[in-house]
Amino acid sequence: MPRSPFSPAFWRSPLRGPWFTSLLGLVLLGGITVLFVTGLLSYAAYNPDLSPVNDKTPGKGLLGFYLFAWPTDPHWLYRLTQGVHVTLGITLIPVLLAKLWSVVPKLFTLPPARSLAHALERLSLLLLVGGGLFEFVTGVLNVQLDYIFPGSFYALHFYGAWVFFAAFVAHAVLKTPLALRNLRELRGASGPAELRGEKDELTSPNPAPPTVSRRGAVGLVGGGSLLLFGTTVGRSFDGLRWSAVLAPHGGAEPGNGPGDFQINKTAAYAGISETETSEEAWRLVVRGRGGTVRLSRAELLRLPLHSAALPIACVEGWATSDQLWRGARLRDLAALVGHDDPTDVFVESLQRHGAFRHAALRANQVGDPRSLLALFVGGAELTPDHGHPARIIVPAAPGVLNTKWVGRLTFGDL
Amino acid sequence: MRPRFQLGSTFQLLLLACSFALAAYAGVQLLARDWFGVALWIVGVALLHDLVLLPLYAAADRALVRAAGPRRRAVMYVRVPAALSGLLLLVWFPLIGGEVAGRYTSATGLSADGFATRWLLLTAVLFGGSALLYVLLHAVRLRRATKERPSADH
Structure with missing residues (x-):
């Protein structure tokens, strides 16, 4: 077995391949788009253009182009948009991890760049992976009140989202057509080593014997998402809060009597x-x-x-x-x-x-x-x-x- | 002859230029306060994932497969509960590890105890359920195998 990860034969999982990566990529395409839109809505909900006290990002410039007067109807609007933003974000973590796992051999591709466009694309991938993980990590830490990130959450998560989104859009434009074609043509069959002239860097040239079917792997990722969803979504409903066993503001209500509902700051x-x-x-x-x-x-x-x-x-x-x-x-x-x-x-x-x-x-x-x-x-x-x-x-x-x-x-x- | 370095697709170059322009516009603000800290986080979190977390769980999985030897069928019954339990720990480690316990209780009025216990309980349920499933399916397979085996009398 080759010792160096720069050798394609080093990567032996028979699971890796265009079909698996394409499926996870398309799930993230939909999911992250929803995260971005609900994030922008949350930003608008603070009415940052109304007064400096509401604005934690005074340098936003053009990034505030879409701001509007946040409505009061329906009265559960922010509960919905922000509940979706955080709960969906947590639910997508297994998909994100699986996607990164599925493409990790590409990190070690040699030569580092075949052309200027390829070199820039790889640089853009640093923003995509680093920026994406940064958004997920700051979000997950912030909901647990673990303020170890370098600065104000609002500014970091907002500007970080735009940096990530810039790379995300480029990646989506470059890869979505290929991902759709892969899913249509491969239909779960074992992927060909060469696909339409594009070099397939994902399928192992030296696969180890499988220990799980592809359906089993998709099931594990989906099961992880379902587990996180099931133990998180309850924190948005008083009657279901008990089910959010590991999430902050899950479990019990504070105290009892008429004031026994969740407190942000005591x-x-x-x-x-x-x-x-x-x-x-x-x-x-x-x-x-x-x-x-x-x-x-x-x-x-x-x-x-x-x-x-x-x-x-x-x-x-x-x-x-x-x-x-x-x-x-x-x-x-x-x-x-x-x-x-x-x-x-x-x-x-x-x-x-x-x-x-x-x-x-x-x-x-x-x-x-x-x-x-x-x-x-x-x-x-x-x-x-x-x-x-x-x-x-x-x-x-x-x-x-x-x-x-x-x-x-x-x-x-x- | 040395191969000439190619430019690549024009469309791709234009797209990436637009992407970098937007990233730079937001990036200037992102890096405005503590540029070193933020850059360290973005690069660090990518490296930590690609070069530490992923190799760690891949190595653990490889060790599991090796330990299972010929009993390949059993691998999933350990892999699934271990992966799910590890996932919960990865997401909720500040609360499970108790590092934010003081702030959590004083800010929200909620108890910060019990996250570690509940995680351990969930882990026990996951492994227990998996073991039960293995035993049940194993028993079914054994019985089916015994039935289908041709009897020595015939």
């Missing part, structure tokens, strides 16, 4: 003390073109209160089912300070640190009758961990824009 983690949220100390400051109003919680309770059934949906891909919130409408609070037409609002939390202690909401979000400054949830007062004394809740907005422990609302064009 009051203790955010550094909120009871002395500043007590009935005596806490005042909500509402500012607008009509002046400034200071309201105690008792005064807020005398405003017309409304209910809305809305979920919390996190960028990390977990979500709660709809919770029944009750509080003052944001548009009523705007009217209190002279804004009868819907306008933007700048929300400030009592939090002293944290990337989203300030957030901006757009006029369409403020104007939605379900957008509340919530005081109650599930028929009881908000718990400290859910933002007592008052928090924002807006339909279809990413979780962190539903600011907790609100101290000040400033209405007006941003």
